[in-house]
Amino acid sequence: xxxxxxxxxxxxxxxxxxxxxxxxxxxxxxxxxxxxxxxxxxxxxxxxxxxxxxxxxxxxxxxxxxxxxx
Numbered sequence: 001x002x003x004x005x006x007x008x009x010x011x012x013x014x015x016x017x018x019x020x021x022x023x024x025x026x027x028x029x030x031x032x033x034x035x036x037x038x039x040x041x042x043x044x045x046x047x048x049x050x051x052x053x054x055x056x057x058x059x060x061x062x063x064x065x066x067x068x069x070x
Contacts, residue, residue: 015023027037041048 023037024034027034030037032040
């Protein structure tokens with residue numbers, strides 16, 4: 001079924017340079033725009049990101065961010 005993209009929510013978001021570059025590359029490789037790519041990632045979050053490793057990887061990422069602040 002064709003999905004129609006409507007702006008339903010808008011939120012400010014900070015990303016580190018490496019993450020944003022990877023996000024843009026992912027969108028380009030898939031032939032999608034940034035809005036469509038972000039929508040897909042959130043709609044398919046559990047199947048896209050392994051639930052078992054997500055918590056661990058987010059804790060490691062947070063630890064690195066905190067270490068960089070010091």
